[in-house]
Amino acid sequence: MAGSTRPIDARGWIFEVEDAGAANETWLTIAGLTTFTHNPGENEETADTTAFDSEGHYEQDVMQRGATLELEGQFRVDKTTKAQDPGQAYIDTEWSQRLGIDSRNMVRWRHETQTKWVVWEATVTPGEQGGGTNEKTSWSATITRCGAATSTAVAG
Structure with missing residues (x-):
């Protein structure tokens, strides 16, 4: 039936980031997102x-798989405390500052209709922040699966 599936x-x-410094498993939701791009072919x-016996047709083998998530939105703060959203703050002040073997962190993501999280060990590249006179401040990050x-x- 044509009407049985919907977008x-x-x-x-x-989208959530794990607080690696917490005593117990703690996932922080990343708030303020307005767009995301999942690129499963990145990297x-x-x-x-291709060889003579390919008879003129190109052939290849995939040697490495990769993927990225680009998250974009609005820089969010608590109205009362003025503290940055915990998920954004963790990415900006904790994760993005780490180097070498410490640069990896766990992230997970899913649609609200799904019963399983996709979980990645990943690195993060902080994105640009900015805005104009009559705009909200932007926030972004690129997460690269490892x-x-x-x-x-x-x-539950």
């Missing part, structure tokens, strides 16, 4: 396997 709303996606590398993605069930 999902982009605003239903949820892919291939090897050309290794294979895993998944975990959404807890």
